[in-house]
Amino acid sequence: xxxLLEVKGLAKHFGGLAAVKDLSFxxxxxxxxxxxxxxxxxxxxxxxxxxxALAPTRGRVVFAGQDITGRRPSAIVGCGLVRxxxxxxxxxxxxxxxxxxxxxxxxLENSAPQRLMRRTSHLLPAAGVAAEVERxxxxxxxxxxxxxxxxTLAYGLQKKLGIAIALAAEPTMLLMDEPAAGLNHEECNxxxxxxxxxxxxxxxxxLLVEHHMAIVMEVCERIVVLVHGEKIxxxxxxxxxxxxxxxxxxxxxxxxxxx
Amino acid sequence: xxxxxxxxxxxxxxxxxxxxxxxSPWLVPAALAALLLAAAPxxxxxxxxxxxILACINVVIVNGLSLIDRCGQLSFGHSAPVALGxxxxxxxxxxxxxxxxxxxxLAAIGVGLVSGLLGWVILRLRxxxxxxxxxxxxxxxxxxxxxxxxxxxxxxxxxxxxxLQVAGLVFDTRERFYALALGxxxxxxxxxxxxxxxxxxxxxNAVAANPTLAESTGLSVLRLQIVGYMGGCMLAGIGGALxxxxxxxxxxxxxxTGASVAFITMLVIGGRKSLYGPVLGALVLTPLPELFRGAVxxxxxxxxxxxxxxxxxxxxxxxxxxRLLHKGVAK
Numbered sequence: 001x002x003x004l005l006e007v008k009g010l011a012k013h014f015g016g017l018a019a020v021k022d023l024s025f026x027x028x029x030x031x032x033x034x035x036x037x038x039x040x041x042x043x044x045x046x047x048x049x050x051x052x053a054l055a056p057t058r059g060r061v062v063f064a065g066q067d068i069t070g071r072r073p074s075a076i077v078g079c080g081l082v083r084x085x086x087x088x089x090x091x092x093x094x095x096x097x098x099x100x101x102x103x104x105x106x107x108l109e110n111s112a113p114q115r116l117m118r119r120t121s122h123l124l125p126a127a128g129v130a131a132e133v134e135r136x137x138x139x140x141x142x143x144x145x146x147x148x149x150x151x152t153l154a155y156g157l158q159k160k161l162g163i164a165i166a167l168a169a170e171p172t173m174l175l176m177d178e179p180a181a182g183l184n185h186e187e188c189n190x191x192x193x194x195x196x197x198x199x200x201x202x203x204x205x206x207l208l209v210e211h212h213m214a215i216v217m218e219v220c221e222r223i224v225v226l227v228h229g230e231k232i233x234x235x236x237x238x239x240x241x242x243x244x245x246x247x248x249x250x251x252x253x254x255x256x257x258x259x
Numbered sequence: 260x261x262x263x264x265x266x267x268x269x270x271x272x273x274x275x276x277x278x279x280x281x282x283s284p285w286l287v288p289a290a291l292a293a294l295l296l297a298a299a300p301x302x303x304x305x306x307x308x309x310x311x312i313l314a315c316i317n318v319v320i321v322n323g324l325s326l327i328d329r330c331g332q333l334s335f336g337h338s339a340p341v342a343l344g345x346x347x348x349x350x351x352x353x354x355x356x357x358x359x360x361x362x363x364x365l366a367a368i369g370v371g372l373v374s375g376l377l378g379w380v381i382l383r384l385r386x387x388x389x390x391x392x393x394x395x396x397x398x399x400x401x402x403x404x405x406x407x408x409x410x411x412x413x414x415x416x417x418x419x420x421x422x423l424q425v426a427g428l429v430f431d432t433r434e435r436f437y438a439l440a441l442g443x444x445x446x447x448x449x450x451x452x453x454x455x456x457x458x459x460x461x462x463x464n465a466v467a468a469n470p471t472l473a474e475s476t477g478l479s480v481l482r483l484q485i486v487g488y489m490g491g492c493m494l495a496g497i498g499g500a501l502x503x504x505x506x507x508x509x510x511x512x513x514x515x516t517g518a519s520v521a522f523i524t525m526l527v528i529g530g531r532k533s534l535y536g537p538v539l540g541a542l543v544l545t546p547l548p549e550l551f552r553g554a555v556x557x558x559x560x561x562x563x564x565x566x567x568x569x570x571x572x573x574x575x576x577x578x579x580x581x582r583l584l585h586k587g588v589a590k
Contacts, residue, residue: 051475077477085475091468105462106477112459116482126458169476 004029004173004205005050005081010059012042012049019045021229023059027173027222032199032206034216037226038249043209044086044177046226050207051083051175052076064172074106078119082171086178088158092151096142096161099150100133103168122170132168139202140164140194156187163194173205174198180212188215195219213250217241225249285581300437308433310546315440316501317541321525322447323494325537328526329455330487331467332382335390336397337495337522342514343370344496345503346404346411349420359423363500370496371489378488382481397519404511416510423504436505443501444538447494451534454490463487524562528569530576539577 003026010023020042027033037043048054050061052073060069063081073083091099105113109123124132137146140160145153150161159179166174179195180188192215198204210216216223217237225233225240227249233240240246283289300311324337347366352359381392404411411417422431423439430436454460462483465473470480503509521544529540551558573579 072479072481073474074477074479077475082477083475085472089469089472089475091465091472093468102461102465102473103476105458105465108458112457112486113462113478113483114458116459116486117477117479119477165472165476 002029006062008060011057012045013057019229023231025224027207029205031221032219034220034223035209036216041226042229043226047177047209077169080172082166082169083175084162084166090150090161095147097133097146100136100164100168101129103165136164136167156183176208180215192219308437312437312440314541314545315444316498317545318444318538319447320495320498321522321537321541322451323491324522324526327488327491329467330463330484332389334393336393336519338514338518339397339400340370340492340495341499342400344499345509348500349503367493367496371493374492375489378485382484401511418508420503420507528576530578532575533578536576536578
């Protein structure tokens with residue numbers, strides 16, 4: 001197993017505030033990894049810096065052997081690293097099918113968008129779009145809603161559509177920003193199964209930034225814990241459960257620490 | 260799985276069949292009416308022909324503005340590429356002895372290059388900031404034209420521009436020029452219809468609808484907006500060249516802020532969401548000043564009021580009217 005995503009010494013400052021300080025970790029191919037931390041720990045900043053929405057102050061991000069530091073988000077997508085959004089982000093006035101098809105525009109073979117984006121990987125012939133849309137609808141299980149307008153869908157379904165849209169951009173790795181936020185218990189279980197299927201059946205590598213501890217502990221093989229912009233621990237869920245620094249960050253210091 | 264089945268039964272949208280791509284029953288009557296409308300000016304005298312020619316040129320220019328708007332950016336300086344196209348084609352023709360068609364084509368390409376460079380810088384701005392910079396650029400172009408008197412004639416402009424001549428055919432009468440302007444207007448509409456059926460047009464729509472999502476699915480918002488901006492400015496440049504050849508006179512005042520506002524008014528009143536909006540807007544608003552000849556002062560009040568009323572009650576413009584009426588009837 002080789003490293004697919006390497007984050008090396010990443011830092012992001014906003015004026016005098018260091019939101020992320022010297023963050024390093026790697027995600028190996030085929031892994032489901034998690035980035036967790038209490039509110040304000042810098043998770044979202046780290047996420048946005050990796051996906052290209054923010055330029056880092058220092059440090060490098062290497063994906064599949066290519067240095068993608070500071071590239072535009074669309075260029076990073078072209079390398080196979082695709083993000084999802086914490087809020088529901090869809091083309092609200094278009095159907096579910098159209099939403100998914102829109103996400104394939106940059107990889108349509110011999111099309112103007114593809115040439116403009118100079119995308120050369122995962123090209124799709126125009127005749128294959130319908131079949132590809134269908135394949136993705138099957139993966140996320142949205143068969144019943146294919147013609148519904150995205151804006152009319154329930155919250156959980158809109159988030160699912162967000163994942164479908166990301167899959168349509170043909171990622172080798174998914175960066176997911178709080179996929180469980182706002183979902184009910186049933187939808188969370190559904191999400192867990194979907195994440196496992198994406199990894200096992202579709203060879204996807206996944207990095208979650210997540211608040212929902214149960215999901216992270218259940219699906220992630222490797223977890224990075226961020227507190228005040230710094231990595232305080234990294235390991236398997238079992239290791240972290242008994243790591244005093246992590247327990248303190250989440251539950252506060254135990255009484256004996258003050259003694 | 261069971262929850263999905265139940266939800267699908269509860270939700271009316273979920274089980275609704277795909278909206279079929281059928282032709283509207285109004286298509287044939289509408290096409291006939293358009294044909295009659297297009298042919299009418301030839302039989303209605305010089306004044307109507309004059310208005311028809313101006314309306315056709317405005318269709319080309321407002322289609323350009325619509326193309327920029329459909330990438331998610333509003334230009335408040337659309338008179339600038341019109342002016343550059345007009346002055347460019349006339350000065351190229353008089354300075355180099357090139358034919359009017361070649362000089363117009365070169366001017367359009369020039370406008371494309373200038374707007375591409377400008378767009379690369381200013382399309383990083385969003386919303387009102389972009390609007391303001393386009394306004395400033397248009398003023399800059401106007402002031403340069405005014406100041407560069409040795410070349411552009413300054414405030415006096417350039418007069419007695421020879422009529423357009425293509426392979427021995429001189430477009431020196433209104434009847435002939437109308438044929439040319441009508442052809443240009445139809446070509447610009449067909450270009451828009453064709454573009455927005457292709458992946459590039461869909462990508463532009465995606466960028467306008469949700470730039471963040473478009474960017475995160477591999478579409479470079481900046482590059483696509485530059486392409487749309489260049490195309491829109493080139494259409495405006497061609498419109499400007501046609502104006503110069505038809506009127507035979509251009510001056511910086513022909514391309515002031517009032518002109519930019521007029522183009523936006525046409526787009527908004529016609530309908531921003533529809534490919535036929537620019538056509539309707541140009542057709543309705545070009546002849547309108549003639550109705551207000553006796554009341555030049557109140558004309559602008561009327562425009563302002565119309566704009567506010569349309570934005571408030573008819574956000575889809577005139578082109579959105581049938582759908583609104585249809586909804587009203589359905590209720």
